[in-house]
Amino acid sequence: MYYLGIDIGKKNHEAGVIDQQGNSVGKTLRFSNSKTGSDKLLAFLNQHQLTPDNCACGLEATGHYWLSVFTYLYQLGFKVTAFNPLQSDALRNFYIRKTKTDTRDAFLIAQVIRIDVPEATPFIEEALLQIRHLERLRYSLVDQSSDIKRKVIALLDQIFPEYEELFSEVFGTSSSELLFHYPMPEDIQTIDTDSLAAFLNESSKQSYGEKRAHEKATKIKQSAAESFGITMANDSFRMQIHLLLEQLSLLDRQIHQIEEKLSALVKQQATYLTTIKGVGDVTAAVIIGEIGSIERFYRPEQLVAFAGLDPAVKQSGKFNATEVHISKRGSPYLRRAIWHAAFSASQSDPALSQFYNKLKDRGKGHHVAVGAVARKLAHIIFAILRDNKPYEPQVK
Numbered sequence: 001m002y003y004l005g006i007d008i009g010k011k012n013h014e015a016g017v018i019d020q021q022g023n024s025v026g027k028t029l030r031f032s033n034s035k036t037g038s039d040k041l042l043a044f045l046n047q048h049q050l051t052p053d054n055c056a057c058g059l060e061a062t063g064h065y066w067l068s069v070f071t072y073l074y075q076l077g078f079k080v081t082a083f084n085p086l087q088s089d090a091l092r093n094f095y096i097r098k099t100k101t102d103t104r105d106a107f108l109i110a111q112v113i114r115i116d117v118p119e120a121t122p123f124i125e126e127a128l129l130q131i132r133h134l135e136r137l138r139y140s141l142v143d144q145s146s147d148i149k150r151k152v153i154a155l156l157d158q159i160f161p162e163y164e165e166l167f168s169e170v171f172g173t174s175s176s177e178l179l180f181h182y183p184m185p186e187d188i189q190t191i192d193t194d195s196l197a198a199f200l201n202e203s204s205k206q207s208y209g210e211k212r213a214h215e216k217a218t219k220i221k222q223s224a225a226e227s228f229g230i231t232m233a234n235d236s237f238r239m240q241i242h243l244l245l246e247q248l249s250l251l252d253r254q255i256h257q258i259e260e261k262l263s264a265l266v267k268q269q270a271t272y273l274t275t276i277k278g279v280g281d282v283t284a285a286v287i288i289g290e291i292g293s294i295e296r297f298y299r300p301e302q303l304v305a306f307a308g309l310d311p312a313v314k315q316s317g318k319f320n321a322t323e324v325h326i327s328k329r330g331s332p333y334l335r336r337a338i339w340h341a342a343f344s345a346s347q348s349d350p351a352l353s354q355f356y357n358k359l360k361d362r363g364k365g366h367h368v369a370v371g372a373v374a375r376k377l378a379h380i381i382f383a384i385l386r387d388n389k390p391y392e393p394q395v396k
Contacts, residue, residue, distance in 0.1 A: 002050055004078075005110030006059040008066045009033075015041060016106030017048055017055075022114060028103045033065065038072050045076075052077040058113035059083075070121070079120040081113060122293035131265050132289035136333060138258045138282070145251045152179070152244050159229040159237050160185050166220055176245060177203040178220075183241040184234055185224035193217050275390040276380060278344030278352075286337035287381060294385035304378045306330040307338055309371070338381070342374035351393035352376065 002025065007014040016028040029044040031037035045055075057073050059066050061082040073080045124132070149171055156163045156170075156179075167175040178200070182188045188196070197217035201208045208216060230237070263281040266274075266288065273284040297303045304310050308330040328335065346356035352373050359369040384391055 002048070002055045003110040003114045004045075004050060004055055004057040005106045005108065005113065006057065006069060007105040007109060008060050008062040008069065010063075010065055013037070013069060014103060014106040015044060016103065016110055017050065018107060018110045018114060020114070022111060024107055028106050033068065041069075041072070042076075052079065056113050056117075057081070058109050058118075060109060071123075074123050081118045082121045083112065083118065119296075122295055124292045127265060127268065128289060128292055131262065131269075131285050132292075134258050134262055134265070135282070135286045135289045138255060138262070139286075139333060139336070141251050141255050141258070145248060145255065148244050148248050148251070152241060152248075155237055155240055155244075159183075159234075160224070160227050161229055162223045162227055166216075166223060171248070173205075174200050174203040174208070176248075179241060180245050183238050185227040185229060186231075186234065187238075188220060188224040193221055196221065272384050272388065272390040273381065275384075276341070276345065276377070277349040278341040283337050283341050286333055290331045290334035290337070291381075291385065294382065297382065300379040300382035303382045304375050307334045307374075307378055308332070309335060309338065309375050309378055338374050338377055339370070342370050342377050345377060346370055346373045349393060350395050354395060 001020045003018050005016050005018070007016075010033070012030055012032050014028050014030050017025040019025055025048060029040065031040040031044075055078065057078045057080045059069060059080070059082055066082055070080055070082055153164070153170065164170055169175065170179075178188075181199075182191065191199070193214065194217075197210070197214040200216055201210060201213035204213075259282050262285040266281045266285045269288060271284055271288060273279050273287055274281060279287070291297075291303070291306075294303075297306070301310070308328045342352070345352040346369065347353055355376060356369050356373050359372055360366075364372070380391060383389075
């Protein structure tokens with residue numbers, strides 16, 4: 001039996017082969033991430049007479065660069081395992097001289113496959129790959145949106161520090177319209193109260209009503225007149241707020257577009273994940289996209305660890321850490337989705353809210369209790385995907 005290890009890079013990869021005793025076979029192959037490179041890899045496989053019957057392949061799941069090599073070897077019929085770089089790091093740290101080169105890493109990865117004999121990584125379906133890319137892009141856009149909001153708030157703190165007290169939601173429809181057209185206190189002073197009230201009522205699609213809109217306009221005008229903000233470089237502040245709000249509006253439209261697509265893709269998967277209160281189509285999309293095939297996991301504890309929700313225990317001799325935090329290893333996207341779902345389910349799901357309240361009654365803090373709910377939720381997700389059955393809360 002032979003073991004092929006591939007060290008993944010952005011432009012070039014390094015492949016090395018070892019035999020059943022762990023001895024290197026010949027020199028490594030450096031090949032580019034291209035069609036020409038794949039031809040070189042195929043010639044390398046033929047040179048060493050490696051076939052799906054006598055060779056197991058392994059590579060590190062480094063960023064997204066491993067996917068093309070993984071797909072190519074999978075289509076050739078090889079058993080391929082993509083694993084977390086932490087596994088090869090653990091073996092590297094075993095040696096006194098912690099040398100790291102592409103050549104050495106290729107053989108090291110092959111050793112991981114030889115020693116651990118891991119299961120082959122299931123090939124991800126096209127639909128799941130679409131979901132994974134879209135849900136990760138969505139998170140990126142959501143984070144960009146949050147960053148822009150923080151920048152707008154920072155600007156308002158300088159030019160109109162009283163503004164946040166005027167609206168319950170600074171980036172709600174009427175507030176956003178007001179900021180876009182009248183971002184500075186001096187801009188608000190140029191419009192009379194009746195016109196401002198009409199503007200607010202129209203922006204809120206008449207939800208204010210004439211009386212409430214007039215009261216809100218009066219309060220805004222008063223705050224603008226008494227504002228203790230910066231009164232210089234107004235054109236610069238005005239431009240910054242305009243540009244940031246335009247970016248925010250574009251991001252909101254793009255996020256909405258992605259969410260509609262994710263919702264449609266999730267419905268095609270016919271999953272029962274949305275039977276959990278707190279798990280909507282978008283959250284279900286993240287869970288499905290990050291997990292891929294549930295067959296990768298034999299036990300729910302493995303899924304908990306994959307999401308990085310398992311406790312990072314620190315113990316040595318007689319020392320036991322009094323505070324235990326989650327490991328935060330594995331998929332940050334999956335962890336984020338399950339955590340948000342747990343936060344919602346701890347208030348809305350009958351069984352999980354009961355579990356949450358019991359922990360609170362025992363003196364556990366909010367975050368500790370939500371973390372416990374998140375781990376329990378991971379077990380539920382595992383069961384739903386494994387059995388392909390809807391969730392039924394078990395209230396005691």
